[in-house]
Amino acid sequence: MKPQRLFLIPALALGLFAAGAALAQSGTGNLYRVTTKMEMVGMPIQLPSQTVEVCGPKNQASEKMVPHDENCTVSDFRVVGNKSSYTLVCRGENAMTAKGEFEQLGPDAYRGKMHMVGNSGGESMEMNMTFDGKKIRDCDYATESPEAQGKAMLAKTCQEMLQMPDPMLYEHFTGAEAMCGNYRKRYCDSMLAKSLTPAYIRGADQGARQMPAGAPTFWDGFAACGVTRPAALAKTCPMAEKSRDYTFIVEFCPDNLARACDNADPARDGEFLVGSCPAQAQAAAARHCAGRDFTALRASPYAGFCSRYAAGSLQQRNAGAAGQPAEGDESREEEKKKPSWRDRLKSAKDLIGG
Numbered sequence: 001m002k003p004q005r006l007f008l009i010p011a012l013a014l015g016l017f018a019a020g021a022a023l024a025q026s027g028t029g030n031l032y033r034v035t036t037k038m039e040m041v042g043m044p045i046q047l048p049s050q051t052v053e054v055c056g057p058k059n060q061a062s063e064k065m066v067p068h069d070e071n072c073t074v075s076d077f078r079v080v081g082n083k084s085s086y087t088l089v090c091r092g093e094n095a096m097t098a099k100g101e102f103e104q105l106g107p108d109a110y111r112g113k114m115h116m117v118g119n120s121g122g123e124s125m126e127m128n129m130t131f132d133g134k135k136i137r138d139c140d141y142a143t144e145s146p147e148a149q150g151k152a153m154l155a156k157t158c159q160e161m162l163q164m165p166d167p168m169l170y171e172h173f174t175g176a177e178a179m180c181g182n183y184r185k186r187y188c189d190s191m192l193a194k195s196l197t198p199a200y201i202r203g204a205d206q207g208a209r210q211m212p213a214g215a216p217t218f219w220d221g222f223a224a225c226g227v228t229r230p231a232a233l234a235k236t237c238p239m240a241e242k243s244r245d246y247t248f249i250v251e252f253c254p255d256n257l258a259r260a261c262d263n264a265d266p267a268r269d270g271e272f273l274v275g276s277c278p279a280q281a282q283a284a285a286a287r288h289c290a291g292r293d294f295t296a297l298r299a300s301p302y303a304g305f306c307s308r309y310a311a312g313s314l315q316q317r318n319a320g321a322a323g324q325p326a327e328g329d330e331s332r333e334e335e336k337k338k339p340s341w342r343d344r345l346k347s348a349k350d351l352i353g354g
Helices: 003-014 021-026 146-163 167-173 181-195 198-208 218-224 229-243 246-252 254-263 270-276 278-288 294-298 303-320 329-337 341-352
Strands: 029-040 050-056 072-080 083-090 096-104 109-120 123-139
Touching: 050 123, 146 167, 146 181, 167 181, 167 218, 181 198, 181 218, 198 218, 198 229, 198 246, 218 229, 229 246, 229 254, 246 254, 246 270, 254 270, 254 278, 270 278, 270 303, 278 303, 294 303
Parallel strands: none
Antiparallel strands: 029 050, 029 123, 072 083, 083 096, 096 109, 109 123
16 A cells, blocks of 8 residues: 555554644653454454554544545544544555444543455455443653654655655655655655766666566666656767767767767777777878887777777778688698697507507
8 A cells, every 4th residue: 555545544544633733732642551352354364362552632623533645535524422433535556445433432532443345456355343431641752753754764764765766766756746755856856966977877778677577677767757758868978978888879979979089089989989989080090000120019098999900900800701611621620630749649549449
């Protein structure tokens, strides 16, 4: 279920949750010791009863006793004597409908029951709950109530995730039902500042290619924060040019490749020139490598480029001549076919029985 709603359901079962601003500002409540029994309809084994201490509001006969978020609606709230009843309908991914009632047993005690039907993870579920509570002492409702504690726990979780704003956490911060939706801007700002770089995209994209088709990727995280893939590359491709990240340019920035080839320095970027810029590599080889002997090349700042260019040219020639025996290969093959002197000696010994 939606994380916020997980906090609501136990409180609803206890009948001790109020979302009203006036109650929260009062700062006072009753601390109850509450025993709850829950039955999962259709399960052969039922859960044992549980006893917890819960800080609830002073006034039990109020609609504010019923917990709900922006996707839930309270209806049919009625108070008859010392009993209150209600219907709660929640929409969205984890929809549920609950009908409940609670009964005041004097100023310091109550009891009640609830029936809930809903779904979680695509599976339907049905629960019956009974509960009774007895006051122990006064409490600070503003800080000790289930609502306050749930919000504090949620805020702590969101804050921890913000310490490492991974793009793959986007569903927790974006969307209508995101549990950390209040932190969306902070998440998007810090996540994009950290991840919208050539180094991150290059590494993360390799992992994304191993994911099943249709699985969420970091590109979806960027998009959830308003940055499409073209927009992300429009920002990171100039960064790659500035940092001379030619691996990124070759893979993600085809429109920037020609300019990168023109600006590449053979002395520093020889591997990139030889591998991705044939025209520029040939011109640089003619200018810095042709006509130089071995001694001169060793002292040249272009020695590495010239070596790579020569190796690449040799590899291309070999690839073009693949399948054609080179000069002298026939004689070497004939030599391989001739038995060695060791083989000939062994054969002679076999003939004479030695």
